[in-house]
Amino acid sequence: MGAVVLVAGLVARIGRRFGLPTIPCYLIVGILLGPGTPGPVFVAHPGDLSLLAALGLVLLLFHLGLEFPVEQVLSSGRRLFLAAGFYIGLNISAGLALGFALGWGAAEALVIAGAMGISSSAIATKLLIELRRLANVETPAVLGIIVIEDIFLAFYLALLAPVLSGAGSPLGFARDIAISFGFLLLLFTIARYGARVIGTVIGSREDELLAVLAIGLVVLVAGLSEEVGVSDAIGALLIGLVVSRTAVRERVERVVLPMRDLFAAVFFVTFGLSIDVGDFGAVAIPVAIAVVVTVACNVIAGVWTARLFGLNQRAAANIGLTILGRGEFSLILVTLALAAGLDARIGPFVALYVLILAIFSPLLAARSRLLARVLPDWLFRENWRYVREETISTACTHLDQIRVTETDQQECAECVATGDDWVQLRLCLSCGVVRCCDDSINKHATAHFRQTNHPIVESLEPGEHWRYCYIDNTLVRPPLGQRS
Structure with a gap:
C-alpha cells in the first residue's frame, strides 16, 4: 500500500x-x-x-x-x-x-x-x-x-x-x-x-x-x-x-x-x-x-x-x-x-x-x-459581435474614473472633419467624447486613449451595453448583484 x-x-x-x-x-x-x-x-x-x-x-x-x-x-x-x-x-x-x-x-x-x-x-x-x-x-x-x-x-x-x-x-x-x-x-x-x-x-x-x-x-x-x-x-x-x-x-x-x-x-x-x-x-x-x-x-x-x-x-x-x-x-x-x-x-x-x-x-x-x-449572438440578450471572445472582469481598478455615462452624440467628430466613415462608435466615460472603433479606418477611440489615458469606453451601438478598459485590456463590469 x-x-x-x-x-x-x-x-x-x-x-x-x-x-x-x-x-x-x-x-x-x-x-x-x-x-x-x-x-x-x-x-x-x-x-x-x-x-x-x-x-x-x-x-x-x-x-x-x-x-x-x-x-x-x-x-x-x-x-x-x-x-x-x-x-x-x-x-x-x-x-x-x-x-x-x-x-x-x-x-x-x-x-x-x-x-x-x-x-x-x-x-x-x-x-x-x-x-x-x-x-x-x-x-x-x-x-x-x-x-x-x-x-x-x-x-x-x-x-x-x-x-x-x-x-x-x-x-x-x-x-x-x-x-x-x-x-x-x-x-x-x-x-x-x-x-x-x-x-x-x-x-x-x-x-x-x-x-x-x-x-x-x-x-x-x-x-x-x-x-x-x-x-x-x-x-x-x-x-x-x-x-x-x-x-x-x-x-x-x-x-x-x-x-x-x-x-x-x-x-x-x-x-x-x-x-x-x-x-x-x-x-x-x-x-x-x-x-x-x-x-x-x-x-x-x-x-x-x-x-x-x-x-x-x-x-x-x-x-x-x-x-x-x-x-x-x-x-x-x-x-x-x-x-x-x-x-x-x-x-x-x-x-x-x-x-x-x-x-x-x-x-x-x-x-x-x-x-x-x-456561439452566435442570437443566443444572448445583447449583441456581442465585436467582443464575444473577450473576458469580462470585475477587477478593473479604473471604475472610479467614470464621469459620463450618457450622450446625445451620434457621430465621430474627427471622422466628420476628414470626410471618413466609421463602423461603430465608442463613448469615453471619462470626458464624454465620441470616437470611432478599431474596425474603423482611423481608430479614433484608441487614439483618444493614447492622448488622454482615459481608460474606459462604452459601446454606443443599439443593443450593446458593454464597457472596455484599455489599460487592463478587458471588458469590465461591477460584480454580479451590484448596479452598473
Missing part, C-alpha cells in the same frame, strides 16, 4: 506540471498497479484497503460540509438558483436517459445520472485559480452552481440509498425514503440548534485532541448513518455542516485537511485497483456518448446562465467548460452502487468517463476562446 500511495503521489506531482488534476493520476496508478492489468501487481486484493478507502470517502464529504457556505447560497438570488437548477436538471436528465438507453435498469440509471450530473468542485475550483479567472464576472455564478450542486448531492444520496438497498415493496421503499430524509432533517436541525453543544464536545486547545475528537465524531455519525439505512456519505457531509457552524471550524478544517488528502488518495487509488481494463472495451462506446452528451449539456447550460446574467459568449464558454470535469462525487456514487451489487459494468464505465473528462476539461477550459468564436 505504501508503494502504491508513493507512486500515486509522484505521478500526481508530474501531472501537476502539465496542469492535470490529481484525481485522474490516482486512478491511473491504481488501474496500472492493480490485478486488472498486465504487469506488476502491488495490491492483489483491493478489498483489503476497503476500510481505509471508506475513511477517505467519509473525510472527503466531511470536509465538503465543513467548507459549505450556507449564507452565501441563501443570499445568492433567484437567477443563481435558476442557473444551477437548469444545469443540474439538464445533466441529470441526460444521464438518466442514457442509463435507460443502455438497458442497465432503474437503479443503475440513477447512479449514471448522478455521476454525469454532478461536477467536481475540486477540479472547477482549481481551474479558476490556475486560469486566473477569480476576478471574472462569471466566476460567482460558477462557484454558486457547484455549491448548490453540493446541496443537491445530499438529497440525491438520500434518495439513492433506498434504491440501492433494494426495498422489496412500495411500502418498504416509502419507509426507507422517510428514514433517509428524516435523518437528513435531524442533522439539519442539529446544525441549526445544536452546533454550540457539538463545538463544546470536540473543542480542545490542543490540536492533537481536536483532531481525535473531530475524526471520532465524523466516523461515528457516518457509521450511524449506515446503520439506519442512510449512506455514510450523507452522515459525513451533514456532520461537516454542523461543525462548520461551531467556533472551532477553522481549526478543525486545518487539522483534518492533511488526513483528508491522504485518505482521499487511498480512496481513488483503491477504486482504480478494482478496475479491470479488459472491461473498458465493453463500455468504450457508451462512455464516448456520455462524454459528448456532457459537453453538449454543459455548453447549453453555460449559454443559459450567460443569458440570465447578461454575459457574453466568452463567459458562457468559461462557465460551461470550467464545470465540465467529473471526479470525486461520481466515484463516490459508483462505489456505493458496486457495494450494493449493481451491474459491475458501472465501475469501468464511470472510471473511464471520469478519466476522460478530468483530463480534457482543463484543456478545453483553457481554450474557451475557441468555443466563444462560434
Whole structure:
C-alpha cells in the first residue's frame, strides 16, 4: 500500500506540471498497479484497503460540509438558483436517459445520472485559480452552481440509498425514503440548534485532541448513518455542516485537511485497483456518448446562465467548460452502487468517463476562446459581435474614473472633419467624447486613449451595453448583484 500511495503521489506531482488534476493520476496508478492489468501487481486484493478507502470517502464529504457556505447560497438570488437548477436538471436528465438507453435498469440509471450530473468542485475550483479567472464576472455564478450542486448531492444520496438497498415493496421503499430524509432533517436541525453543544464536545486547545475528537465524531455519525439505512456519505457531509457552524471550524478544517488528502488518495487509488481494463472495451462506446452528451449539456447550460446574467459568449464558454470535469462525487456514487451489487459494468464505465473528462476539461477550459468564436449572438440578450471572445472582469481598478455615462452624440467628430466613415462608435466615460472603433479606418477611440489615458469606453451601438478598459485590456463590469 505504501508503494502504491508513493507512486500515486509522484505521478500526481508530474501531472501537476502539465496542469492535470490529481484525481485522474490516482486512478491511473491504481488501474496500472492493480490485478486488472498486465504487469506488476502491488495490491492483489483491493478489498483489503476497503476500510481505509471508506475513511477517505467519509473525510472527503466531511470536509465538503465543513467548507459549505450556507449564507452565501441563501443570499445568492433567484437567477443563481435558476442557473444551477437548469444545469443540474439538464445533466441529470441526460444521464438518466442514457442509463435507460443502455438497458442497465432503474437503479443503475440513477447512479449514471448522478455521476454525469454532478461536477467536481475540486477540479472547477482549481481551474479558476490556475486560469486566473477569480476576478471574472462569471466566476460567482460558477462557484454558486457547484455549491448548490453540493446541496443537491445530499438529497440525491438520500434518495439513492433506498434504491440501492433494494426495498422489496412500495411500502418498504416509502419507509426507507422517510428514514433517509428524516435523518437528513435531524442533522439539519442539529446544525441549526445544536452546533454550540457539538463545538463544546470536540473543542480542545490542543490540536492533537481536536483532531481525535473531530475524526471520532465524523466516523461515528457516518457509521450511524449506515446503520439506519442512510449512506455514510450523507452522515459525513451533514456532520461537516454542523461543525462548520461551531467556533472551532477553522481549526478543525486545518487539522483534518492533511488526513483528508491522504485518505482521499487511498480512496481513488483503491477504486482504480478494482478496475479491470479488459472491461473498458465493453463500455468504450457508451462512455464516448456520455462524454459528448456532457459537453453538449454543459455548453447549453453555460449559454443559459450567460443569458440570465447578461454575459457574453466568452463567459458562457468559461462557465460551461470550467464545470465540465467529473471526479470525486461520481466515484463516490459508483462505489456505493458496486457495494450494493449493481451491474459491475458501472465501475469501468464511470472510471473511464471520469478519466476522460478530468483530463480534457482543463484543456478545453483553457481554450474557451475557441468555443466563444462560434456561439452566435442570437443566443444572448445583447449583441456581442465585436467582443464575444473577450473576458469580462470585475477587477478593473479604473471604475472610479467614470464621469459620463450618457450622450446625445451620434457621430465621430474627427471622422466628420476628414470626410471618413466609421463602423461603430465608442463613448469615453471619462470626458464624454465620441470616437470611432478599431474596425474603423482611423481608430479614433484608441487614439483618444493614447492622448488622454482615459481608460474606459462604452459601446454606443443599439443593443450593446458593454464597457472596455484599455489599460487592463478587458471588458469590465461591477460584480454580479451590484448596479452598473
